[in-house]
Amino acid sequence: MASVSFIVPVFNKSSYLKTVISSLKKQKGNFMREFIFINDGSTDNSLKILKKETLGLKNSKIINQKNKGSANATNIGINLARMDYLKFLDADDILLSDATQKLVQLLEENPKYILAYGLQRKVPNIDTVDLNEKIPQSSITFLDTPIKLAMRNSMFNPSQFLVRRKICQQTDGCDERVGFSQEYSLTLRLSLLGSFIRLNYPITILPFRAPGQISENKNKQIFRVSKALELFVKDNSNLPLKFKLFAQRRLTARSWRFARNSLNSNILSKWFIYYLIGLLRLPFNILNTCIAANKVYKTKLD
Template sequence: MRLAPGVTFAVPLYNKAPWIRATLDSIAAQRGDFAREIVVVDDGSTDGGAGLVAEWASGRDDVRLLRQENAGSAAASNACLAAARFSAVKFVDADDLLHPDATAVLLEALRREPTAVLAFADRMTFPDGTLPPMPPRAPLPPRRVDDALARVIRNSLFNPTQILVRTEVARAVGGCDERVLYSQEYGLSLRLAAAGPFVHVPETLAFQRVGIDGNLSADQGGQLARATRALGLFLADKPDLPVSLRRLAARRAAGRAWLWRRRHQGETFLSPWSLRRLAAWLPPRDTAAFVLASAEAIQPPQR
């Protein structure tokens, strides 16, 4: 597919009916002189959200609603990516909101850094049932992030609503890792960070709704385990990473596992997971297996 200059707004949808209209309104309100489309992939919703999207899109020619059986947000995000017709993809969680200038600002940041594969902004959380204040913009110069992979290994830098990616690069690296059904942005960010630098826009341009019953982001253990598992799978795919990065990955994973087990299972400083933190400095011969074991120490995968 030949890509045209512009932005595809990618919205994976699963049981977000109460919030999807506000999210779509936020996308429609984006300012800027760029071609655009909205691709919503309904990932087997059972709450009528897809019908609300169809109703909202009635009379518009820039919205496509695609449907698939429930396969997880990583697969739904990849379906958006595969369908994109424009050269940049702006991911948006189906219960988040965007500042009206978010997309234009991120596009400009990528234009100024032609080798950057991804631009990301800061985010603010707001309680469900309220509307976030849209603070007046205080533009600061974007910052190129050349050590993107080391930074992503240390910590997840963003949620999907914060990022704008180059479509061709995201496709070339394989998109989101569908072996981890959720926390899709972390696997994608690892893959993209191995492909090139990021650019950070130090402004609050994304707004994340919190306090939703059953929201996966509220499950801290699950989030940590999924991110750690994504890291382990990435290491398995990239066995030739420098020793410094493999050591960093092992230390971060073992540290997360130890802290989680100490806080939630009462393990002592002489426990096996405390000792594994020391082993991580070597690094382990099979770093990928070590990191994947750390993920299971936090929360075993659901069978």
């Protein structure tokens, strides 16, 4: 019988937790399960709600720690997990009741693939979602070489994917040098180890954000994924040249776009020079070019 460790990092999500935990309790499927909640120094009522809502929930544990960031909290869960598969869930997202068993089925039927994920849908209020919405027979896409897609941008958020535990633990988890947007560094690391499967139907439900928060979060996400990709190139010196050049192109283009839009830089700036280096795929000092391009963000990186 398959088994799944559900890992939920929590920081100040008291208004969502009851619904989130309810969606976990309603996960269907013939598999063993454990639930690991990591309270990452919440200053609201999250810990109190966690204790109340998990009362009587078999194989559940709550880890309470000082705030160290979502990457660290996620890694705590990865290291504690003992089941075959890891299913992550952000503490303000919910899963349709069939979500986990659909992903488990994909990986059980396709043993050479290490990760399966579904799409997401955003709603104004997660409390009103029908968790029993039937997931129809949907197309699937086999991503045999996912590294380029992973480098291009974040492929999914943590709540969308299921991964084989033993493979995930080989990666050392999320890069804690980038404390947030933890799924991106983990996705990059996993993309070196195997192939992915995409279920082309939304199985994860996310709450809408206020417009100002969306803009702010988007900017922070850009800064963090840029740093994560730079560190990935640094850590993997044996990466094939074509992937190093692709990473350089992504980072220099992103840097130039930011410099042009936020700093009013022009084509005489160094940011444009870096952009040309990336565009022309010049293979000289690739890591140094990536590092230099990322300096456009200055103190905005975590």
